[in-house]
Amino acid sequence: MTKIKSVRARVWNWTGPTVPPQANFCTNAGDALWDRGDSMHSFRFHQWLTCEVEAESGEIGIGNAALAPVLVKAAIDNYYAPLVVGEDPFDYAFLWERMYRKTMAWGRKGVGMTAISAVDIAIWDLMGQLVGKPVFKLLGGRTKEKIPVYYSKLYSDTVDNMQAEASSALGEGYKAFKMRFGFGPKDGMAGMRENLRRVEAVREVVGYDTDLMVEAYMGWNLDYCRRMLPKLEKYEPRWLEEPVIADDIHGYAALNAGPIPISGGEHEYTLFGFRQLLDARAVSVVQYDTNRVGGITAAHKINALAEAYQIPVIPHAGQVHNYHLTMSSPNCPMSEHFPVFDVEIGNELFYYIFEGDPEARDGFLDLDEAAPGLGIRITDKHADNFEIQE
Numbered sequence: 001m002t003k004i005k006s007v008r009a010r011v012w013n014w015t016g017p018t019v020p021p022q023a024n025f026c027t028n029a030g031d032a033l034w035d036r037g038d039s040m041h042s043f044r045f046h047q048w049l050t051c052e053v054e055a056e057s058g059e060i061g062i063g064n065a066a067l068a069p070v071l072v073k074a075a076i077d078n079y080y081a082p083l084v085v086g087e088d089p090f091d092y093a094f095l096w097e098r099m100y101r102k103t104m105a106w107g108r109k110g111v112g113m114t115a116i117s118a119v120d121i122a123i124w125d126l127m128g129q130l131v132g133k134p135v136f137k138l139l140g141g142r143t144k145e146k147i148p149v150y151y152s153k154l155y156s157d158t159v160d161n162m163q164a165e166a167s168s169a170l171g172e173g174y175k176a177f178k179m180r181f182g183f184g185p186k187d188g189m190a191g192m193r194e195n196l197r198r199v200e201a202v203r204e205v206v207g208y209d210t211d212l213m214v215e216a217y218m219g220w221n222l223d224y225c226r227r228m229l230p231k232l233e234k235y236e237p238r239w240l241e242e243p244v245i246a247d248d249i250h251g252y253a254a255l256n257a258g259p260i261p262i263s264g265g266e267h268e269y270t271l272f273g274f275r276q277l278l279d280a281r282a283v284s285v286v287q288y289d290t291n292r293v294g295g296i297t298a299a300h301k302i303n304a305l306a307e308a309y310q311i312p313v314i315p316h317a318g319q320v321h322n323y324h325l326t327m328s329s330p331n332c333p334m335s336e337h338f339p340v341f342d343v344e345i346g347n348e349l350f351y352y353i354f355e356g357d358p359e360a361r362d363g364f365l366d367l368d369e370a371a372p373g374l375g376i377r378i379t380d381k382h383a384d385n386f387e388i389q390e
């Protein structure tokens with residue numbers, strides 16, 4: 001039996017070129033404070049965290065996280081690493097519970113749970129390497145030939161640019177698309193019309209035989225939604241994502257009782273958090289992010305919980321840890337997929353840190369049965385464009 005020898009957390013600061021976002025790029029939670037400074041500030045980030053868990057026998061499991069990397073690194077170094085070093089990685093359920101319970105006073109959501117997630121994902125990658133199997137084979141195996149993926153970009157832009165982007169995504173074989181709203185309460189009725197014009201324009205390109213998802217990234221409020229949703233309905237969105245702030249569970253539930261399915265969960269944490277969402281009938285699609293929610297150990301439990309409620313799970317973000325969970329659960333019908341792109345918001349950074357992420361082809365992707373663990377490695381291909389904090 002091998003034991004965990006060390007845990008290494010690193011922060012990757014992107015110093016390379018970035019694409020500046022256009023105006024009204026995407027609504028977000030900061031919009032409510034729109035007349036007091038830059039509301040995009042909290043939306044863009046150009047940092048990532050990697051977490052490497054090394055076994056005494058030399059194998060290294062890799063986890064990662066994107067939220068508050070500097071704080072997450074400090075939490076791992078000071079609190080979580082000492083709780084797993086010297087232990088058997090296959091005792092993952094015990095190790096998860098130990099990390100959770102020893103930091104109960106402050107670690108349950110946010111930075112603490114993100115740190116637990118990064119360590120847990122690395123432990124799963126390590127277990128896969130130690131037994132020579134991909135992680136999805138340890139979770140339930142293959143439940144689908146390939147994973148359908150949806151094209152996730154279409155940030156709010158000019159109608160022409162959005163139509164051109166939708167058309168090129170359609171040409172690449174995608175059959176499902178997610179677009180972002182750029183206008184919210186501060187933009188009044190005129191902004192509502194701008195939003196609707198863009199949904200109509202994208203539908204014009206992708207037709208009505210594809211799935212179109214729409215996303216507000218917590219930039220609206222309940223009052224705005226009550227006026228906006230009836231106008232949206234005729235465009236047949238598969239779901240409306242995070243219409244209101246993540247803590248407003250009652251707001252989600254009120255909207256989800258209407259005809260447009262409401263999705264959310266990328267800012268929710270742990271099995272207990274999702275039980276609250278599901279009990280409240282707050283969402284029609286669960287969208288945890290494995291590297292926030294508590295890692296693969298927590299996400300696997302939430303897949304089963306949501307299945308009992310007959311609510312599908314479509315995790316937030318592409319990323320290989322989410323794909324392994326999607327592949328292994330019959331309750332996960334598809335995956336989000338960020339196309340490879342220049343660094344813009346920051347959620348593309350993982351493509352520059354890792355190699356081995358599966359590529360989407362014709363709207364599907366597959367996982368390599370021959371690649372043990374999660375199947376990704378840290379690459380130095382873009383090392384010149386990062387400052388790394390050890």
Ligand SMILES: [Mg+2]
Pocket residue numbers: 215217241242266316
């Ligand atoms: Mg989202």
